[in-house]
Amino acid sequence: MAYRFLHTADIHLDSPLRTLALRNPELSELIGLATRRAFTRVVDLCLEEQVDALILAGDLYDGDQTSMKTARFLAEQVRRLHEAGIRTFIIRGNHDALSKITTELVMPDTVKVFGATAEAVAIDRDAGHFPVAIHGLSFAKSHAPQSLLGHYASPVADAVNIGIMHTSLGGSEKHDLYAPCSVGDLQQSGFRYWALGHIHKRSVVENAGSVIVMPGMPQGRDINEDGPKSASLVTIMDDRSVIVEERPTNVAQFERLLVDVSDASDWKALVTQVSMRLERLHSTVAAEHLVARVQLYGQSELAWRLRRDLDLLRTDIETRGSFIGNVWIDKVQTSCTAPSEGASFASGALAELTAIINEDVLYSEGYQQELASIADELRGQLPAEARHIFGAGEEGLRDTLASFAGDGSASVIAQLRGGQGE
Structure with a gap:
């Protein structure tokens, strides 16, 4: 008989709003509740599809989350799965490594929260069904600069081995390096399916021996997490082939x-x-x-x-x-x-000021140094995962600052121009 589970990660329950552009109170409320509603949809999918398990591959929360409202919400959703006989397997990632909810919340016995020591859980299945072993390992701290793959137990002989890992793989532009490992290393591990988390963009890598899935996240939180979001419905058939289906979840x-x-x-x-x-x-x-x-x-x-x-x-x-x-x-x-603006704007004080700004001020050494100083100060106040907004590397930083400066000068000239030419 097939074994079916839903795989998701990076839910970031009750994550603070990350965009300064959400000035509309109604929109702020919508996005503020969206992570909960998306997680509810994940649980709804589990119930509708009558899966055997839900796998949460890290970052269920968003930091040292201690809100009892979050705890009550999670307990209610887990209870729904428990009453339906669906097991839940959870590992902690870099964002929820320090969360007190997972450690203090009393979970039903159908929930397995993996600790900082790798474990393998054998799934009880009826006679004649292929055996399944689920392996997991949580972050002990919020940083894991070294690969965790070597800490996992060897595959259980004759079983379908499913590994749960929170990892940046070989690295991603918008994500810091966490528990790095290569796709090739995972493929050679002997595990049939790797349920990954951490990178918010979905990817699926398949070969004859393994299926490696980064499911993305079920709900984006700002424009840098744009596009459709989903969870992965996974079916392991009797012949041990793996079918992965993408199911939309974002509100x-x-x-x-x-x-x-x-x-x-x-x-x-x-x-x-x-x-x-x-x-x-x-x-x-x-x-x-x-x-x-x-x-x-x-x-x-x-x-x-x-x-x-x-x-x-x-x-x-x-x-x-x-x-x-x-x-x-x-x-x-x-x-x-x-x-081309025409004679009224081709000359005069405003035209001269525009030329001075665009030809002299923007490229002066003093202006460039001041701009870089402001950018460094702002970047130092951002969380690590948001610092990429100023560009990747020195060249990217220069291009970003030049764009900001150009837009700013054009806005200033627009204000000075007032009603001319309308």
Whole structure:
């Protein structure tokens, strides 16, 4: 008889909002509760599919979480699985290594929380069914700079061995190095399935001997975790072949929307164009809610006004989104440039000031040093996993700062220009 389980990771229950763009209180509430609702959907899937087990491969919480509300919520969801006879296997990752909930919350006997010493749990199955062994190991501390693979027990002979590990594998651009190991090492371990966690982007690697799955996360928390989110429904057939199915779980889906507004003749036409694109995007998203970051580009006579009145544009687009239904705006940005400005702007004090800023100030040594100093100070205040927003490496940092400086100077000029040319 087949063995079936749902595999997920990086739920980050009750994670603090990570984006400064969530100014809308209703949107803040929606995203603030989304991780819980996504986890409820995971449990619903387990019950609907009548799986044998739920595997949680780390970062169930988001740090030293001590909220009793979180504890009560988790206890209720685990109770639902327990009453249905579904087992739960949990390892702690880097974010929840220090959480007191997992260690202090009294769990039913159908829940196995692996400790800092690797264990293998043999699954009781009826006679004639292939044996299953589930291996797990939790982070003892919030950092694990060395591979943990060598700490796992050898595969149980004649059984289907399933390993649960929280790992950065060979590294990922947006994730620090945790318990690094290679796909090749996992493939040679003798385990039939590796249930991984830590990297928030889904990936599946299969060969004849093993299946290695990084399920991603069930719910994104900001625009840097955009796109559809899901859990993995896994079926191990009687012949020990493995079938992995992706099942959507996210309540709200973050998406980036690029809109070329070069053809928009006036403000109303521009808002209408963006609204139509939002409605089209919403129709392609499986999640209940769409949270969009709108980026406008192209040459437009409205370029200066867009920079000056971006807050007003956001209000107009948010209103259109409410008409569509369940469409929210994370942020509106513009990189639009103005066509040749004409004689009224080709000369004069403002034109001269623009030339000074763009040709002299932005590239002066003093300005560059001050910009880098501000960036270093801000980066030092960010959590480790968010520091990539300033770019990867020295060249990436320079490009990011140059982009910020260019956008800032254009906004200043737009404000100074006022109503000219509208």
